[in-house]
Amino acid sequence: MSRRVAVVVASVAVVLGAAAMVWWWTSTADRASAPRDIAQVYLTALEQGDIDTIQEVRRGSLSPLAIDAFAGADHIVDARIDDVVVDGDEGAVTASAELAGERRPLQFAVIGDSDGWKVAGDDLGELSASTTPGAAVTMGDAVVEADTVVDVLPAVYPVVAVPEEVLSGRTDAAITPQQTVHVVVETELAAGAVDAVQRAVDAWAEACTVSAQSVPASCGFDVPWPADFTSIASIDYRIDAYPSVADLGVDGVLVASDGVLVATVRGQAREGDEPRTYRTDDWMMRGAITFDGAQLVIRAF
Template sequence: MKRAAVVGIIAGAAVAVAAAGAAAWFLLRPASVEDVAREYLAALSDGDWEAIDGMRADPLPDDADVVVADSFTGAAGYAQDPRIETIGEERGGRVEVEATAEIDGSSRTIVFALTRVGSDWKLAGEDYLAALTVHAAIEDGTTLPAVRIGDALAPTKTVVALLPAVYDIRAAPSDVLEGGAVIGVSNDAPAAVDVEASFSPDAAGLAQEQLDAYAESCTRAAAEVPDQCGLIVPWQADLAELERIAFRVEQLPDVTLSPTGTSFDATGGIVVATAHGLRRDGTPGSFTYRADDWALRGSIRFSGEEMVLGVR
């Protein structure tokens, strides 16, 4: 009896070990194509960029990769109720997947390919990305070189690669311009959108800060009248030679931006200039001149998140 019991115990232990080995094999087996496809669709639905990034076979070039990541993490909405429709046959280590999801209230097709990388399946190439082209301008005037898509600064008039999602597109620079659009994109068809921008209520104040700093640099004491500062000091009428000129600003010019975003006028400035030098008889002299119509004028240029004023 004792021997039989011992044998039975040993046999039971052997069975337990075998079962444990089978369980370990099951848990460590590579994910299937369907598993990875479902994980990708779930990450799209959850807005989980880190998960998607880890599933890619290859990253995009640096600038494009930043746009894809920042736009998606700042998206206005994500694919809802995604489901796999078809999984193609494997050809050369590559499988095509077609899915559907609701994006911005419409049923959209999402297509992507998975490729073998070692024992894993990864998103292949750039097939999983959607294509969007944005055109942006200020009231038929200045064309904007960039917009905000989610949290990304992206170029206009060129195809931008994005993950399927809903995106809030805003004119840039975002602190001086307003206007935008919301669009749902997927890779079933290229998308395009127009953004009509206008100056924000804060734009003139921000431009005024730039012009004030420029005007103050123009009115530092100098050995000659500075160029491109809107200053005309007729010292030649009284002096044969100018040695030094000093300015006192009583009123800085007030900025007005053109509605088309192409130019600006800063007018109504008041400045007093005192010129020091030699008279025609060779003796030292100083003369003071006052201008009640000091003005600065020029062009406006947009570069990414900057509005640049160019004084002429």
């Protein structure tokens, strides 16, 4: 080998060696900074309510309830990374942020593999709520059955009794990673509760007065047609006044009174063949107010 060729080969070796050192240093530096970078991206997404980015940088999927709850939550403020301790392909992140006006710790793990670094999935807390009366609440924008545990992202969640047109009650829950919180929503009747129940009573009355061949049960009225007919073909109803809800006791007895109802009966009359009308001036409907999830339910007596 000539001296010139040897020099060229040596130069190539030096260049390749330098390139390898640069690649090794760069990849090592990137690997060292990547856990902190992904943690920062995650925290920024929490601050901004960016659920798409949050799901991209996390391992594991969020439940639909968690996504809806986060959409209506108050997000963290002024998130700061205090430390990231990396051991191989695992990193422990120590951070903090303001939730509900108080700085709180946020601790979670990051994991690296051939696809890069991601938040490990231990970033969620557990939130549940109970309410009496009522059978459900909203957590953020999610409707959740009472006492159901939902894994949620770090945020402040408004927990509200439902249905809101009948019930009034709210509390806020600040959730951090690995935290378990159960809240009790103190509930009372909402300002428009009587109107909401009256609408339900009106719907009940409408259902009771559909044209039929018999008198419905549990509707608070009777049509004494047997005295005038041997059989009937139809009963048609006209509501002149709906039973009125004067007072209300939640999860108690409902009484709606002073309704006026006219029933027209056609059939085989004992005398003549003309239809007969029957009028009730004291139509009263009685039942119990209950709740099925976020729905008001009146159970007829």
